[in-house]
Amino acid sequence: MFESISTHRLDHIVHLTPVASVQEASEQFRSLGFNVLTGGTHEDQLTANALIVLADGAYFELISFTKHVSDYPPGSPQRDARENHRWAAKKPGWVDYGFLGNGSMDERISDTINARANKILYEPEFHGGRRNPSGQVLQWLITSAAAKDRIGVLPFYCGDITPRELRASVPTSPASNVEHPNTALGFSHVHVLCKEEEIAKIAQEITYTVGHEPNTTEDSDSKRFSWPIHTSSDFDSRLILSAPSTTEEHQFLGDRDRSAAIHEIGFRVKDERKQGSVMTPYAKIVFT
Known part of the structure; x- marks a missing residue:
């Protein structure tokens, strides 16, 4: 059922x-x-x-x-x-x-x-x-x-x-509600970082949660899991889980004193000239 x-x-x-x-x-x-x-x-x-x-x-x-x-x-x-x-x-x-x-x-x-x-x-x-x-x-x-x-x-x-x-403040009415100067159209990804020793356990828990298996990639530094997730329109997004692989990522997770946390949010933009990453005073945003 x-x-x-x-x-x-x-x-x-x-x-x-x-x-x-x-x-x-x-x-x-x-x-x-x-x-x-x-x-x-x-x-x-x-x-x-x-x-x-x-x-x-x-x-x-x-x-x-x-x-x-x-x-x-x-x-x-x-x-x-x-x-x-x-x-x-x-x-x-x-x-x-x-x-x-x-x-x-x-x-x-x-x-x-x-x-x-x-x-x-x-x-x-x-x-x-x-x-x-x-x-x-x-x-x-x-x-x-x-x-x-x-x-x-x-x-x-x-x-x-x-x-x-x-x-959700009537997202499509008026149309101006969803018009952004940075041309953001929707979410491209949610990226969660976790400690290497926790990644297999958390990946399994996310799989139970979303209800389907992830795509997995692995290199010499880390393993990366990615699950397709959806929104209310035709846009597709991804939920990403990985262990820290850069100095910035290790510092981010260390500052939070947690085994896992949301590291960045990605937004799909219409204008390619708006692509890149920026920081709010407290968080990372990636425009793709």
Whole structure:
């Protein structure tokens, strides 16, 4: 029953910035040639975002916490929620990526993946939401990796209860929402770096998650896995997993003190003159 459920459609990617810095981040990404749209505050009031919608139907969000941990009374439920948020210990940059779920508690994405893995790889679905600038309450179901060290390594799933078009700021209407001065059309890749000793285990977990085997390449320095993933249009993207092979990649992973993390996000651009790599204050972008 469950194998009819798709688990490899890219939905959105999360870029974290310091507390209450969504407006600053918006200006930084506008300077990189992106059209940034107003987002909103999430249902738990802990985070706020702005949105960048792409012509392939996927989008990414610029997100920050609304307050520092110390702004909440010690022992309060809000303090506890802030301290235990999935991104509370994350450094700014690309911190997470989401695939599209099905918004169903009857045929759950988590059941599909766990059946493939024959173990609890994903937690049961739970409700999430936020209020958009027009006052509409948006609702969805979330499932995420059960192991905390896999957050931002394995995708989470967001399945809409209210129409997805509301959550993604109506990506194709007006058309100007998806028109970017840098000519970005869609995501080309999500690149996760991991330590060499973890790569086989994480590759198997991603295979269980997306539901198909990767392409594998290997040279004298490292092994590289690549899974095709899809968006809502004809654009194809790839999820890439590799061990560090350059000084910059080793430093990136060492700075995060984690076995694996999202290293870079790739964007497909219409104008070849826009190709190349750039750095935000906190993350790497590649235009292909």
